Amino acid sequence: MMEPALDFMLQALPDHTGKRLLIADEQLDTQALLTLKPIPDLTLLTNRYDLYLAAQENNIPCQFNDMDLAELNDRYQLIAYRISKEKALVHHIINQAPHYLAEQGQLLLCGYKNEGIKTYISKAERYLNTRAEVSKGERQMKLAAFTPQAPGEPLDDRHYRDLVCIGEPDSLALYSKPGQYGWNKIDKGSEALINACREYVNATQPPSTVLDLGCGYGYLSVMAWALGAKHIVATDNNAAALASCRYNFEFHNIPGEVIADDCASDIHHQYEMVLCNPPFHLGFDTRHDLTEKFLHSISNHLKNNGVAFVVVSQFIALETVAPGYFKSIELVSRDKSFKVFKLSS
Numbered sequence: 590m591m592e593p594a595l596d597f598m599l600q601a602l603p604d605h606t607g608k609r610l611l612i613a614d615e616q617l618d619t620q621a622l623l624t625l626k627p628i629p630d631l632t633l634l635t636n637r638y639d640l641y642l643a644a645q646e647n648n649i650p651c652q653f654n655d656m657d658l659a660e661l662n663d664r665y666q667l668i669a670y671r672i673s674k675e676k677a678l679v680h681h682i683i684n685q686a687p688h689y690l691a692e693q694g695q696l697l698l699c700g701y702k703n704e705g706i707k708t709y710i711s712k713a714e715r716y717l718n719t720r721a722e723v724s725k726g727e728r729q730m731k732l733a734a735f736t737p738q739a740p741g742e743p744l745d746d747r748h749y750r751d752l753v754c755i756g757e758p759d760s761l762a763l764y765s766k767p768g769q770y771g772w773n774k775i776d777k778g779s780e781a782l783i784n785a786c787r788e789y790v791n792a793t794q795p796p797s798t799v800l801d802l803g804c805g806y807g808y809l810s811v812m813a814w815a816l817g818a819k820h821i822v823a824t825d826n827n828a829a830a831l832a833s834c835r836y837n838f839e840f841h842n843i844p845g846e847v848i849a850d851d852c853a854s855d856i857h858h859q860y861e862m863v864l865c866n867p868p869f870h871l872g873f874d875t876r877h878d879l880t881e882k883f884l885h886s887i888s889n890h891l892k893n894n895g896v897a898f899v900v901v902s903q904f905i906a907l908e909t910v911a912p913g914y915f916k917s918i919e920l921v922s923r924d925k926s927f928k929v930f931k932l933s934s
């Protein structure tokens with residue numbers, strides 16, 4: 590089912606003619622994407638590789654990048670954006686919009702009150718030097734249409750494009766940027782995973798090959814490399830995560846590669862070790878089936894004698910799903926928030 594605010598905004602698209610750009614992140618799923626097929630002159634910009642693949646399969650023109658409108662090299666009569674969860678990203682997109690609209694082109698913003706749509710509308714009105722035409726939907730949803738005039742002072746996007754050092758665990762600098770979940774912190778669950786992995790490596794030997802599945806900015810890869818892993822492949826679905834992870838690989842000279850993919854579905858190798866802190870949230874829903882998708886991928890990518898370390902929230906019943914994929918399932922550590930498992934086939 591289409592997310593209601595996105596649906597509300599898409600219903601307004603046929604009122605516009607000319608080239609249209611839809612900015613799509615966590616709110617559009619690959620099923621809902623199919624409903625876009627009949628809309629003429631529509632291009633998609635997404636930071637999600639799974640959406641990019643689905644758009645390609647369905648012949649919908651699509652650009653995959655870290656929400657950089659410049660790469661599209663075009664101007665649009667309409668830019669439609671169902672606002673994201675992250676403020677820096679919303680500001681980054683509003684800031685770019687007037688520079689990629691044709692004359693008299695319009696920006697559409699849609700979202701709910703509890704997501705801050707009212708504030709975004711007033712900020713955009715100030716920046717774009719115009720009054721928005723606002724329509725209201727259910728549950729305090731708002732759709733605002735702006736016809737920008739000469740733009741003023743840009744909104745604070747927390748230097749959206751810049752990579753910054755967010756910490757130095759064990760004196761290893763970690764770089765990251767906005768545009769990905771938890772971009773400016775070290776995930777407590779991932780820290781617990783690395784502690785379990787360290788104990789294992791100390792008792793055995795460093796793995797020759799590692800897959801970091803859902804790598805984010807690359808915390809698990811950097812730490813695995815410091816533990817002596819020889820070759821690391823890191824993969825993620827999100828463009829900001831991939832950009833940060835690539836930077837960390839270059840900065841530390843980590844042997845391996847960083848690959849854009851949907852749950853490693855196009856990676857056809859097996860690894861001695863797989864490390865994974867699977868995503869728990871998709872959009873605003875909690876999706877337990879995502880964990881299963883990741884478990885399936887881990888089992889496909891693990892060598893016969895390989896071992897995987899996986900951390901999940903304590904609410905995820907990994908122990909009931911994992912036996913479908915692994916022979917050995919060992920709970921190696923837990924606290925009030927996370928459980929770390931060692932899995933092998």
Ligand SMILES: C[S@@+](CC[C@H](N)C(=O)[O-])C[C@H]1O[C@@H](n2cnc3c(N)ncnc32)[C@H](O)[C@@H]1O
Pocket residue numbers: 639769770776779802803804805806807808809824825826827830850851852853865866867868869
């Ligand atoms: C909880 S974060 C973990 C990030 C990182 N491994 C860490 O430990 O800090 C989950 C990661 O999974 C990624 N992800 C979500 N869906 C994905 C998919 N279909 N394929 C690959 N990665 C995905 C997210 O972009 C995010 O970076």
